[in-house]
Amino acid sequence: MGWEQSTNEPAGDDAWTTAAAPDNNGATDNFDTTNGDEGSGGGETEAKPKADVLSTEEYTKKARDAGWAKAVAFDYAEFQRTGGEDRGKYMGEAQIYPFKEEFGEVGPEVPELEAVLFGGEFQMRKGEHTEVLNIDVTVEGPEKILPFNSFDEAGLHPVVLSNIKLAQYDQPTAIQCYTIPIINQKHDVLAVAQTGKPFLDPPSVDVYITAPPGIGSGKTAAYMIPIISNLMGKAKKLAASRPDTTSSRFDPRTMGVRAEPLVVIVVPTRELAMQIFDEARRMCYRSMLRPCVTYGGLPMGVTRDQLAGGCDVLIATPGRLCDLMDKPHILTMSRVKYTVIDEADEMLDQDWAEELEKIMGGGDTNDDADHVFIMTSATFPKGIRKLANEYLNEDFYRVRVGAKGQTAHKNIRQNIIWVDPQSKRDAVFDLLFEAEPTRTMIFCNSKGAVDELDDFLWNRGLPTTSIHADRNQLEREDAMRAFRTGKAPILIATGVSARGWDVKGCGHVINYDLPSGMYGGITEYIHRIGRTARIGNQGLATSFYNDRNEDIGEELVKVLIDCDCEVPEFLQQYAPDDGKVDFDDDTDDEDEGDAEGDGFGGGAGFGGDDTAGDGDGAPVVASGWGAAPAAADEGFTASAW
Numbered sequence: 001m002g003w004e005q006s007t008n009e010p011a012g013d014d015a016w017t018t019a020a021a022p023d024n025n026g027a028t029d030n031f032d033t034t035n036g037d038e039g040s041g042g043g044e045t046e047a048k049p050k051a052d053v054l055s056t057e058e059y060t061k062k063a064r065d066a067g068w069a070k071a072v073a074f075d076y077a078e079f080q081r082t083g084g085e086d087r088g089k090y091m092g093e094a095q096i097y098p099f100k101e102e103f104g105e106v107g108p109e110v111p112e113l114e115a116v117l118f119g120g121e122f123q124m125r126k127g128e129h130t131e132v133l134n135i136d137v138t139v140e141g142p143e144k145i146l147p148f149n150s151f152d153e154a155g156l157h158p159v160v161l162s163n164i165k166l167a168q169y170d171q172p173t174a175i176q177c178y179t180i181p182i183i184n185q186k187h188d189v190l191a192v193a194q195t196g197k198p199f200l201d202p203p204s205v206d207v208y209i210t211a212p213p214g215i216g217s218g219k220t221a222a223y224m225i226p227i228i229s230n231l232m233g234k235a236k237k238l239a240a241s242r243p244d245t246t247s248s249r250f251d252p253r254t255m256g257v258r259a260e261p262l263v264v265i266v267v268p269t270r271e272l273a274m275q276i277f278d279e280a281r282r283m284c285y286r287s288m289l290r291p292c293v294t295y296g297g298l299p300m301g302v303t304r305d306q307l308a309g310g311c312d313v314l315i316a317t318p319g320r321l322c323d324l325m326d327k328p329h330i331l332t333m334s335r336v337k338y339t340v341i342d343e344a345d346e347m348l349d350q351d352w353a354e355e356l357e358k359i360m361g362g363g364d365t366n367d368d369a370d371h372v373f374i375m376t377s378a379t380f381p382k383g384i385r386k387l388a389n390e391y392l393n394e395d396f397y398r399v400r401v402g403a404k405g406q407t408a409h410k411n412i413r414q415n416i417i418w419v420d421p422q423s424k425r426d427a428v429f430d431l432l433f434e435a436e437p438t439r440t441m442i443f444c445n446s447k448g449a450v451d452e453l454d455d456f457l458w459n460r461g462l463p464t465t466s467i468h469a470d471r472n473q474l475e476r477e478d479a480m481r482a483f484r485t486g487k488a489p490i491l492i493a494t495g496v497s498a499r500g501w502d503v504k505g506c507g508h509v510i511n512y513d514l515p516s517g518m519y520g521g522i523t524e525y526i527h528r529i530g531r532t533a534r535i536g537n538q539g540l541a542t543s544f545y546n547d548r549n550e551d552i553g554e555e556l557v558k559v560l561i562d563c564d565c566e567v568p569e570f571l572q573q574y575a576p577d578d579g580k581v582d583f584d585d586d587t588d589d590e591d592e593g594d595a596e597g598d599g600f601g602g603g604a605g606f607g608g609d610d611t612a613g614d615g616d617g618a619p620v621v622a623s624g625w626g627a628a629p630a631a632a633d634e635g636f637t638a639s640a641w
């Protein structure tokens with residue numbers, strides 16, 4: 001595959017090779033990755049920093065000459081003008097469609113808001129290399145599901161369809177091809193993606209989707225689109241009354257209402273909550289459905305004011321949602337029709353099990369309500385199966401996107417470079433000058449390392465920003481905005497804090513510290529590199545490896561081989577003799593669970609090989625993207641984007 005990377009294109013191909021591998025005795029080498037200048041080379045154990053020591057002015061000049069912008073402090077006023085954040089400084093206060101009762105079912109266009117929601121230069125766009133996303137889709141469930149080829153065929157409400165077009169989603173992704181019809185048919189859906197997200201829909205639709213992690217497979221829209229479309233037209237009947245928030249006299253403290261959402265979407269991280277809120281703002285444009293977001297760190301007063309204007313679609317992190325469930329004067333769950341638990345496995349990992357039980361239990365949700373649960377999850381561990389068993393309907397669908405391995409990451413060129421721990425700072429500095437400037441995420445394993453590296457690079461004139469769990473909420477949001485808008489195109493982060501980020505133009509991910517076992521291992525590696533090359537775009541991932549990373553070596557080699565990337569000399573010891581890689585998936589897990597009577601639901605037969613799809617509860621298998629129904633009992637094959 002030819003490598004095209006427009007602005008992300010490395011200065012010279014060879015500059016990114018793994019020429020810096022240590023020699024065969026395993027001794028370290030210079031970290032320098034530039035052409036043909038490897039110092040005295042193999043066998044030396046002392047790293048030899050390549051960067052010369054310059055004055056601050058000289059470093060700054062070097063950075064500017066290379067094309068790195070000057071780092072600037074974040075300008076709230078400007079962001080509010082250009083980013084639609086016209087009511088406050090938190091992203092949770094971003095502008096939503098100003099619906100008025102008199103509009104009827106569909107409101108008029110608001111060009112200024114439309115430009116902010118859909119026309120933003122920072123909105124992710126599908127790339128040209130979607131061929132690697134041409135992955136099998138397997139659907140198991142009580143009925144055969146016919147995917148559709150285009151959004152036009154999906155029977156969506158015209159306003160949602162128009163919003164999809166404004167968002168420039170010209171074709172559905174694999175997950176969308178299958179889950180949208182399932183949710184539209186009112187089956188319960190459990191969607192499991194390898195990055196972590198399930199679906200639950202109340203009447204009797206369960207769908208379980210598995211997708212390769214971190215490729216931006218469109219899971220959010222896969223549930224958001226059918227839910228919003230289903231509710232459109234019914235919103236007037238289903239939704240609680242709300243005040244006219246567009247009136248200049250509206251005061252949330254005195255005229256506000258209690259929030260009575262129809263949809264609750266729970267996500268593990270604040271940043272993900274904001275991203276999903278963005279998608280909700282787009283899909284609810286011109287509808288009376290009012291999206292709100294709340295997350296830890298957002299002042300409770302801000303949340304209270306937002307909810308007081310009415311709320312139909314609530315996106316929340318679990319802790320904050322549980323807090324609100326204990327405040328019935330602010331929030332009631334009594335109207336909830338759709339509960340989405342996004343990245344359920346991630347939430348369990350973060351010890352949110354108790355909160356999830358409480359949320360899935362529904363609080364004061366009306367028991368008679370036609371309640372749909374949608375869960376997504378990267379894997380299908382026991383804890384998730386337990387939750388699903390308890391709360392999902394017995395008849396559910398499971399949609400798995402992607403087979404074993406990480407082939408979808410073929411859009412990422414992965415380079416592993418040997419760098420001694422003491423040489424990493426200079427190595428990363430040099431690396432940033434090896435290619436044309438592009439938005440770059442640098443991952444460290446500790447908060448201290450993030451701070452230290454940020455200082456180091458900033459002091460050398462590079463436009464950095466950073467994020468980790470010890471930063472306050474405004475600092476976190478500033479970092480996210482500065483990175484997204486390109487004001488600080490180099491973001492240094494711990495893996496957890498940048499989990500799930502979807503940032504347009506992120507062309508390079510650097511694993512300054514590889515995530516060895518205690519930092520999430522190969523799964524975390526996959527998540528991290530998936531911040532680049534999203535949804536058909538291409539990108540580069542460079543990782544610093546040394547003998548402290550040996551525990552990830554074998555898995556790393558499997559990923560490199562599977563993605564057709566070069567295995568450097570120092571990792572050859574892990575390469576299988578026959579060149580074939582064998583990936584574990586979650587099947588064993590499920591078998592184990594089923595054996596213990598802990599399996600998921602009934603009809604779909606989790607973890608089994610029973611994929612004949614002959615009705616009567618047996619699974620149906622489909623493959624590919626888009627829809628091209630073939631022989632029923634053999635499943636059907638679908639074409640890609």
Ligand SMILES: Nc1ncnc2c1ncn2[C@@H]1O[C@H](COP(=O)(O)OP(=O)(O)OP(=O)(O)O)[C@@H](O)[C@H]1O
Pocket residue numbers: 123124125126168169170171172173176193195196213214215216217218219220221500501502530534535
């Ligand atoms: N049909 C589509 N066409 C083009 N772009 C799309 C489509 N569906 C979603 N997108 C965009 O793709 C990007 C990735 O979507 P999303 O974040 O939902 O993926 P994801 O499955 O959660 O990814 P990951 O699991 O890798 O984090 C988003 O910017 C979204 O706006």
